Amino acid sequence: MISLISIIEGLLLIVPALLSVAFVTIAERKTMASMQRRLGPNAVGYYGLLQAFADALKLLLKEYVAPTQANIILFFLGPMITLIFSLLGYLVVPFGSGLFVSDYSLGMLYMLAVSSLATYGILLAGWSANSKYAFLGSLRSTAQLISYELILSSVIVLVILLTGNLNMITIIESQRIVDFLLPLFPLFIIFFIGSIAETNRAPFDLAEAESELVSGFMTEHSASIFVFFFLAEYASIILICVLNSILFLGGYLCIIPVDFLISILNTVFSIDNSILEELFSNVSSSPLNLALKTGLLIFIFIWVRASFPRIRFDQLMSVCWTVLLPLVIAYVVLLPCIVYGLDALPTQILL
């Protein structure tokens, strides 16, 4: 019975995640189309909403072709590893108050570990294809992911310094007074740039630069195996936007401090506005808040892709090691000093 419930829980998580991946692809194509003054997909379904399903069906029905000298096992294992590890990150995400699959005490560490392991899939897939484009793409991607992970994990450590806990819910609940966006705004910008690079998105999509490497590490992958890479890419985009929302925008907490506003209303007009309070008590920690914040960040991801040209690989690396890393190290020195100076170290450090 327990196993049946866990299967249902898993399905309740994975099916909406995959559906959101499908709709994010359409959202991306429509948004980019409107930014470039064209219509975008508009033939399949109302307003082109079913385009992603048509694409998936096409890819699944295609014949797969593997290069003759490829290491077949690793060739198929690579995309699977990438997809599985991209989806595993969703396990510890609190979508709403009490709405999670696992309330893991080391949730943030788990998410970092799982996102790092997805690199192996890219490395294996690129190497096993026995193609120089795929191999170069995978080397680029691995170097990029490992470099930018340093930035992300350093910023996460600084957020943990303020919360004193690696649990996602504790991190969200620590932001009830003020979102970490306000005190840590520069770190949010750095984390967001790192997120774009970590998900291999434009302008940092050097791993799949079609002008140089055809299609990067997935050059030789086609049909259903390509779907795995595609899903993994968009699943990791959504996941990292969720992570951004949790770390800096208060996760499932309401954007507008409704409780505070209602208490002000009550004080000013000296009335007991219990109906309003009851109405907004559901809104204050609803999953819709997280969806709204994540949607906004995904829109910025798409906006960035439509706005900036691709940079060179050496520029990508030098931005990481000579611009972002010194800035993060500066904050690693500054922030603990401020927290210690203000005597605001978190009292419970449950690591």
Add this chain to the structure above:
Amino acid sequence: MSTPLFWSTPIRYLRWASHEKPAIFYSLLIGSMGPVALVTLPPLRRALGDVDPEPIPLSYPLPKGPRVIPSGYEDK
């Protein structure tokens, strides 16, 4: 114009560094504010009315009275 040297023309060097190497320059600036904050923030905090918390007890409090050493059996 040649690159200024820090030891001979420090102000000009800092101006040059802020234009030519902004990431390193501002990183050093932000990082060096850390120790400054460490020195300036506690008195500022106390001046604004914050009271230092009591030190965490590192042992059990010792009784003030004379120590009574029990002798014999208590149930007798």
